Amino acid sequence: MNPALITRNDLLLFLGFSIAVLAMPIWLQPFGAAYPDLLQRFAIYGIFAIGFNILFGLTGYLSFGHAAFFGVGSYAAVWSMKLVTMDAIPALVFAVIIAGLFALVIGFVSLKRSGIYFSILTLAFAQMSYNLAYSVLTPITNGETGLQLTLSDPRHLDRILGFASGSPTLLGQPLLGFAGFYFCAGLLIIAFFIAQRITGSPFGMMLKAIKSNQTRMHYTGFNTRPYTLAAFVISGMYAGLAGALLAITDPLAGAERMQWTASGEVVLMTILGGVGTLVGPVIGAWIIKYFENIFSAFNEVILHRTFGFLPDGVEDFVVLVTSKFVGEGWHLTLGLVFVLIVVFLPGGVMEGVRRLHHLITRRSGPAGKPATRTQPAE
Amino acid sequence: MNENVVLHVADVHKNFAGLHALSDIDLSVEQGETHAIIGPNGAGKSTLLNVIVGRLAPSRGAVVFDGTVLTGRKPYEINQLGIARVFQTPEIFPDLSVLHNVMIPALSKRDGAFKLNLLRTLESETAIREEAEEVLHDVGLHERRLVHSGSLSRGDKRRMELAMCLIQKPRLLLLDEPTAGMSRHDTNTTIELLKKIKSRGMTKVIIEHDMHVVFSLADRISVLAGGRIIAEGAPDEVRGDPRVQEAYLGGAH
Numbered sequence: 001m002n003p004a005l006i007t008r009n010d011l012l013l014f015l016g017f018s019i020a021v022l023a024m025p026i027w028l029q030p031f032g033a034a035y036p037d038l039l040q041r042f043a044i045y046g047i048f049a050i051g052f053n054i055l056f057g058l059t060g061y062l063s064f065g066h067a068a069f070f071g072v073g074s075y076a077a078v079w080s081m082k083l084v085t086m087d088a089i090p091a092l093v094f095a096v097i098i099a100g101l102f103a104l105v106i107g108f109v110s111l112k113r114s115g116i117y118f119s120i121l122t123l124a125f126a127q128m129s130y131n132l133a134y135s136v137l138t139p140i141t142n143g144e145t146g147l148q149l150t151l152s153d154p155r156h157l158d159r160i161l162g163f164a165s166g167s168p169t170l171l172g173q174p175l176l177g178f179a180g181f182y183f184c185a186g187l188l189i190i191a192f193f194i195a196q197r198i199t200g201s202p203f204g205m206m207l208k209a210i211k212s213n214q215t216r217m218h219y220t221g222f223n224t225r226p227y228t229l230a231a232f233v234i235s236g237m238y239a240g241l242a243g244a245l246l247a248i249t250d251p252l253a254g255a256e257r258m259q260w261t262a263s264g265e266v267v268l269m270t271i272l273g274g275v276g277t278l279v280g281p282v283i284g285a286w287i288i289k290y291f292e293n294i295f296s297a298f299n300e301v302i303l304h305r306t307f308g309f310l311p312d313g314v315e316d317f318v319v320l321v322t323s324k325f326v327g328e329g330w331h332l333t334l335g336l337v338f339v340l341i342v343v344f345l346p347g348g349v350m351e352g353v354r355r356l357h358h359l360i361t362r363r364s365g366p367a368g369k370p371a372t373r374t375q376p377a378e
Numbered sequence: 379m380n381e382n383v384v385l386h387v388a389d390v391h392k393n394f395a396g397l398h399a400l401s402d403i404d405l406s407v408e409q410g411e412t413h414a415i416i417g418p419n420g421a422g423k424s425t426l427l428n429v430i431v432g433r434l435a436p437s438r439g440a441v442v443f444d445g446t447v448l449t450g451r452k453p454y455e456i457n458q459l460g461i462a463r464v465f466q467t468p469e470i471f472p473d474l475s476v477l478h479n480v481m482i483p484a485l486s487k488r489d490g491a492f493k494l495n496l497l498r499t500l501e502s503e504t505a506i507r508e509e510a511e512e513v514l515h516d517v518g519l520h521e522r523r524l525v526h527s528g529s530l531s532r533g534d535k536r537r538m539e540l541a542m543c544l545i546q547k548p549r550l551l552l553l554d555e556p557t558a559g560m561s562r563h564d565t566n567t568t569i570e571l572l573k574k575i576k577s578r579g580m581t582k583v584i585i586e587h588d589m590h591v592v593f594s595l596a597d598r599i600s601v602l603a604g605g606r607i608i609a610e611g612a613p614d615e616v617r618g619d620p621r622v623q624e625a626y627l628g629g630a631h
Contacts, residue, residue, distance in 0.1 A: 007501050202485055202495040202503060205474075209482050212471040219431065219469065220483045220542070221457035223491040230494060 036181045043184035047191045049269040049281035051238020057276035059231040060211030065126030069099045069236040071258030073243025078253045085157040099240020107232030133255040146254030168248045274350030298326035382408045390439035399425045412582045417602035423585045462543035466554040468535040472528030480510040517541045533564040553584045
């Protein structure tokens with residue numbers, strides 16, 4: 001194999017990831033999550049988290065404002081579908097370009113600082129964007145109501161071509177149900193591939209080196225600003241792509257997508273899954289979206305059915321306690337999971353996977369090997 | 379002026395809130411020589427080095443490197459001109475492997491201050507990798523090239539940092555106490571290594587406390603005390619200078 005194109009390990013990881021994503025409708029069946037609407041979200045937020053990790057995981061800059069780029073991507077995609085065509089591809093391209101330009105401006109200013117000051121600057125910019133979208137820029141964003149598609153939209157290109165569709169399409173085919181999911185899944189796989197290439201390239205190594213010791217980078221002859229700005233813009237474009245996909249699968253763009261809670265969510269996803277790993281942020285995104293959509297749907301009736309085998313008094317008590325953690329209380333469960341992971345597995349789910357793998361390979365290793373391994377002190 | 383002069387520190391002053399850290403510093407380093415700067419603690423040695431590499435701006439005067447004024451330039455620009463620096467506390471990339479630590483400066487030398495090098499993989503950079511392995515052989519870290527550099531001993535970190543500078547083949551190498559905190563054995567290894575580099579004609583400025591190191595390596599010595607150069611010359615001249623004895627060598631040595 002030509003190592004200039006892709007290394008063997010990267011190829012295996014890529015193939016494994018692609019198969020896992022494409023087979024989601026099968027292996028998520030037992031979890032009750034194999035319906036297109038949720039699967040699409042898994043793919044979309046996976047893209048968002050992968051892009052966020054290029055900035056946070058590789059370069060070490062924690063942005064608290066990435067929802068702004070996600071929201072900009074959504075608005076841009078809806079405008080493309082209102083003015084030009086219902087087709088998804090122009091909407092995606094337009095959204096990625098606009099989000100990239102937006103990230104260039106915000107990144108240029110925010111990257112003048114690092115650490116906590118950088119985080120606060122991105123947060124401030126994102127909240128400004130949210131407020132602009134919510135009130136000042138109502139002609140563009142339709143404020144509180146959110147931007148939606150209507151029958152009276154001009155859609156100039158569609159009109160010229162004599163094509164009419166009530167919902168977003170891909171080359172004339174409607175993107176409904178599983179078609180929508182496979183479209184998002186394909187883009188998730190492409191997004192993963194690009195992130196993998198970035199991580200394995202000399203450019204990716206420079207980003208890791210900036211995270212490791214920026215002072216040494218300066219004295220080694222690197223101008224770190226263009227590197228961090230490039231990472232910022234790339235991750236902003238990923239966020240824009242994810243936002244556009246959400247607008248395509250659910251053609252309504254609202255300002256709440258830009259709120260700080262949405263920015264915080266992608267930080268949680270990345271930390272939960274494993275900062276700096278390729279697969280981790282995607283797993284983190286899946287866990288959070290699963291909790292949000294499945295746990296929040298549990299109610300007392302389901303709980304009574306689940307615990308029906310218990311004696312009556314005990315059953316009522318168990319249902320009373322567990323009901324606090326599901327339905328409206330799903331945030332409580334997610335919070336607990338987050339705390340447990342950060343305390344016991346600071347490297348996220350991926351560190352758990354590594355430890356498990358380590359445990360298994362040691363067990364099945366040669367018998368003469370001592371069970372305890374000396375680890376270098378931190 | 380002598381046209382062999384590579385680095386010229388011209389009439390540099392540095393004040394910190396009224397404190398004269400450096401006054402009237404005039405220093406010339408010639409091509410190929412090893413120039414040591416010695417002096418008691420607080421004499422201004424590190425300040426002088428920081429002025430040369432652009433970390434500190436001088437209050438007055440200028441630093442000229444091979445006809446280019448360094449004053450006002452950023453550290454990365456100064457490195458791109460051919461000046462590499464070893465720090466008093468090793469500045470390395472602790473999260474990366476030893477090999478990668480040494481490959482990064484080589485990429486800077488080849489690609490310049492910024493390159494959006496996205497279409498290659500690191501594995502395909504075989505020329506850079508071979509170069510890095512060779513330099514790691516020179517400093518005796520080749521067997522440890524795949525180790526996480528943060529877990530190296532302090533002495534090994536210093537040697538790796540030296541390798542990171544050497545791979546750039548700098549025209550001027552600045553060393554800030556390259557053997558501080560090293561065992562006698564490691565110090566001797568480092569001296570041998572620096573002698574080997576010297577035979578290749580690399581110009582060096584060394585700040586050092588250890589007289590053993592200074593007298594083994596230096597062609598010329600400048601003695602700094604109270605922010606001024608009080609003596610300058612060949613090692614034997616400096617050793618015999620009564621002012622130097624008084625200011626520096628008189629005590630512990």
